[in-house]
Amino acid sequence: xxxxxxxxxxxxxxxxxxxxxxxxxxxxxxxxxxxxxxxxxxxxxxxxxxxxxxxxxxxxxxxxxxxxxxxxxxxxxxxxxxxxxxxxxxxxxxxxxxxxxxxxxxxxxxxxxxxxxxxxxxxxxxxxxxxxxxxxxxxxxxxxxxxxxxxxxxxxxxxxxxxxxxxxxxxxxxxxxxxxxxxxxxxxxxxxxxxxxxxxxxxxxxxxxxxxxxxxxxxxxxxxxxxxxxxxxxxxxxxxxxxxxxxxxxxxxxxxxxxxxxxxxxxxxxxxxxxxxxxxxxxxxxxxxxxxxxxxxxxxxxxxxxxxxxxxxxxxxxxxxxxxxxxxxxxxxxxxxxxxxxxxxxxxxxxxxxxxxxxxxxxxxxxxxxxxxxxxxxxxxxxxxxxxxxxxxxxxxxxxxxxxxxxxxxxxxxxxxxxxxxxxxxxxxxxxxxxxxxxxxxxxxxxxxxxxxxxxxxxxxxxxxxxxxxxxxxxxxx
Numbered sequence: 001x002x003x004x005x006x007x008x009x010x011x012x013x014x015x016x017x018x019x020x021x022x023x024x025x026x027x028x029x030x031x032x033x034x035x036x037x038x039x040x041x042x043x044x045x046x047x048x049x050x051x052x053x054x055x056x057x058x059x060x061x062x063x064x065x066x067x068x069x070x071x072x073x074x075x076x077x078x079x080x081x082x083x084x085x086x087x088x089x090x091x092x093x094x095x096x097x098x099x100x101x102x103x104x105x106x107x108x109x110x111x112x113x114x115x116x117x118x119x120x121x122x123x124x125x126x127x128x129x130x131x132x133x134x135x136x137x138x139x140x141x142x143x144x145x146x147x148x149x150x151x152x153x154x155x156x157x158x159x160x161x162x163x164x165x166x167x168x169x170x171x172x173x174x175x176x177x178x179x180x181x182x183x184x185x186x187x188x189x190x191x192x193x194x195x196x197x198x199x200x201x202x203x204x205x206x207x208x209x210x211x212x213x214x215x216x217x218x219x220x221x222x223x224x225x226x227x228x229x230x231x232x233x234x235x236x237x238x239x240x241x242x243x244x245x246x247x248x249x250x251x252x253x254x255x256x257x258x259x260x261x262x263x264x265x266x267x268x269x270x271x272x273x274x275x276x277x278x279x280x281x282x283x284x285x286x287x288x289x290x291x292x293x294x295x296x297x298x299x300x301x302x303x304x305x306x307x308x309x310x311x312x313x314x315x316x317x318x319x320x321x322x323x324x325x326x327x328x329x330x331x332x333x334x335x336x337x338x339x340x341x342x343x344x345x346x347x348x349x350x351x352x353x354x355x356x357x358x359x360x361x362x363x364x365x366x367x368x369x370x371x372x373x374x375x376x377x378x379x380x381x382x383x384x385x386x387x388x389x390x391x392x393x394x395x396x397x398x399x400x401x402x403x404x405x406x407x408x409x410x411x412x413x414x415x416x417x418x419x420x421x422x423x424x425x426x427x428x429x430x431x432x433x434x435x436x437x438x439x440x441x442x443x444x445x446x447x448x449x450x451x452x453x454x455x456x457x458x459x460x461x462x463x464x465x466x467x468x469x470x471x472x473x474x475x476x477x478x
Contacts, residue, residue: 001044003199003253004207004470011041012257019261020187027184034158034181034261041163042127049125052090053161059086060135061156064142068149076143083139087132095124099328126476127167129325133292134160138174140296147174155181162263164254168247168475170268170288177265185262194441195259197456201440202252204459209426210245211468212419213238220414221389224399229408232399238416239389240382241423244273246474247286252438271434273381273427274359276373278342279352281381289325293318308348315347316340326388331396335388342380358434422466 001007015037023029043050063083070076101117109115138159141147150156159178165171220227220235227235251268258265272284282290301314316337323336346352359374360366366374383400390396433439440459444452 001041002470002473003250003257004203007044011037016260024187027182028154030185031154031158031181034162035154038158038161038163038166042161042166045126045167046123052125052128053131056087056090056131056135057157057160059083060139060160061150061153064139064149064156065151067139067142080139080143084136087136091128091132093120094122094128096328103330130169130171131160131166133171133289137171137292137296141174147178150174150178150182152182162258164257164261165265168250168254168473169286170251170254170266171292172266172288177263180263188262191262192260195256197440198252198256198259198438200256200456200459201438202249202254202256203463205245205249205252205426206473207249207463207467208422210242210249211471212416212422212466213242213245213468214471215468216414216416216419217242217389221391221399224395224402227402228410228413229403229405230410231412231414232403233408234412234414234416236382236386236399236403238419240273240378240385241426243385243388243474244269245426246471250473250475255438267437271358271430273378274374274431274434275377276355276359276370277346277351277377278339278380279346280355281377282339282343283356289322293322297321304347311347312344315343319343330393331387331390334393334396335384338384338387342384361435418466422462 001011015033019030019033019037023033039050039053042053060083063079066079067076070079098119101119105115105117138147138156142149150159155178158181159172159174162172162177162181217235217239220231221239224232224235248269255265255267266288268286268288270284270287272281275281275284298314298318301317302310303314304311319336319340320333321336323332323334323339326332326335343352346354359370365371386399387393387396390399429443430439433441433443436442440455444455447455
C-alpha cells in the first residue's frame with residue numbers, strides 16, 4: 001500500500017475517523033487502533049511477513065523487560081547479546097546471505113576452487129532494516145539505562161510498527177516516540193493542517209519530481225552503453241533529483257500523516273542539496289540513519305576521540321556500514337567508501353563542523369562563495385549516486401567512463417522537456433522555504449488568503465497534470 005495509491009486514500013480516512021471519533025476518550029483504544037491499522041498496513045505488502053514483524057516486536061519487548069529486571073551487569077549483557085544477535089541474524093540471512101554466498105564463491109573461483117553456492121529463494125521483507133533498528137535502539141537504550149523498559153505491550157508494539165514510518169522510516173527512538181504513545185492525543189487543528197501541507201508537498205516531490213525523473217533515469221542507466229556522455233551526465237543529475245524527491249517525499253508524507261494523528265516524528269531531511277560540504281550533507285540527508293550510526297556505533301567506537309588513525313578507522317566503519325545497510329551489493333559498499341574519502345579531508349583538517357546553520361539564513365541569495373560550495377558538494381554527491389544506482393561495480397565504472405568522453409560536450413540524446421522546468425520550480429520553492437521543517441510550511445503564510453490557497457491548489461493540479469507513472473519508493477528495498 002503506497003502513500004500515493006488509491007488504497008491508502010481509502011485506508012487512511014477510515015483510520016483517521018475511527019481514531020479521532022470512536023476512540024477520542026480512551027488512550028487504550030487510540031493505541032489499539034493504531035496497532036491494528038499498522039499491522040493491516042504491513043500485511044497489505046505481504047501478510048506472510050507479519051509473523052516476522054510480530055516476532056521482532058516480541059523479542060525486543062521481552063529482552064527489554066529482562067534487561068530492566070536484571071540485577072547483574074553480566075545478565076543484562078547476555079540479554080542484550082540475545083536481542084542483537086537474533087535481530088541481526090534475521091537481517092543477515094534474509095538480506096545478505098545470497099550476497100555473502102556469491103562473494104565467497106567468487107573468491108574461491110579466483111583460487112581455482114569451483115564452488116556452487118546454495119542460494120535462498122526468499123523475498124526481502126519490506127522495511128526490515130527500519131523496524132530492526134527501531135528495536136535495537138530500544139534494547140540498547142535500556143541496557144545503557146537511558147530509558148526504562150515499556151511494560152505495556154500494545155504501546156511498545158505501536159512504537160515499532162507505527163504505519164507511517166514502518167516501511168521506510170524515519171528510524172525512531174524510544175526516547176522520542178514512546179512518550180507520545182503513552183499519553184492521550186487530542187485533535188489539534190493547526191497541527192493537522194500543518195500535516196496536510198507536508199503530505200501535499202511530499203506527494204509533489206514523489207509524484208511530480210521523482211516519478212517523472214525515474215522514467216528517464218531507468219532508460220538511461222539500463223542502456224548506458226548506447227548514450228553519449230552528456231546524456232549519461234543528465235541521467236546522473238536526474239537520479240540525484242529522483243532519489244531526493246522519492247525519499248524525502250516519503251518522509252514528508254510519513255511526518256505529515258503522523259501529525260494528522262497527533263504524533264510528531266523525527267525529521268529525516270533538512271535540504272541536503274543546499275549543503276556547503278559533504279559533512280553538512282550527511283547531517284541533512286537521512287538524518288535518522290546517520291544519527292543512529294553516530295550514537296550506537298561511532299560514539300561507542302570512540303568517535304573523534306583518540307589518535308588520528310582511530311578517527312579515520314571509525315569514519316570508514318560508519319560510512320561502509322551505512323553503505324552496506326542499504327543493500328547486498330558491492331556498489332553500496334563502494335558508495336559508502338567513496339563518501340568516507342570525501343569526508344576525510346574535512347575530518348583531518350578539523351573542518352567537518354564548519355556549516356551548522358542553514359545556508360544564507362535570513363537572505364534571499366547565497367554569497368558567491370556559498371554558491372560555489374553548494375554546487376561543488378552537489379557535483380561530488382551526484383558522482384557518488386552513480387555508483388549507488390549502478391547495477392554493479394563494472395556498470396558504475398563503464399557509466400562514469402562514458403561521461404568522461406568527448407561526447408560529454410554534445411547535446412544530450414534525451415530531452416526531458418518540461419521536467420527540467422518542473423525541477424527548476426521545485427528547487428526554487430525548496431530554496432525559499434529552506435529555513436522551515438519543509439518547504440511550504442510557511443511559504444506564502446502572509447499572502448492574501450485567496451493567493452495562498454491558489455498556490456496550494458496549483459500543487460494539487462500539478463499532481464494530476466504532471467504525475468509520472470507510479471513507481472515503487474526506492475527505499476522500500478532497504
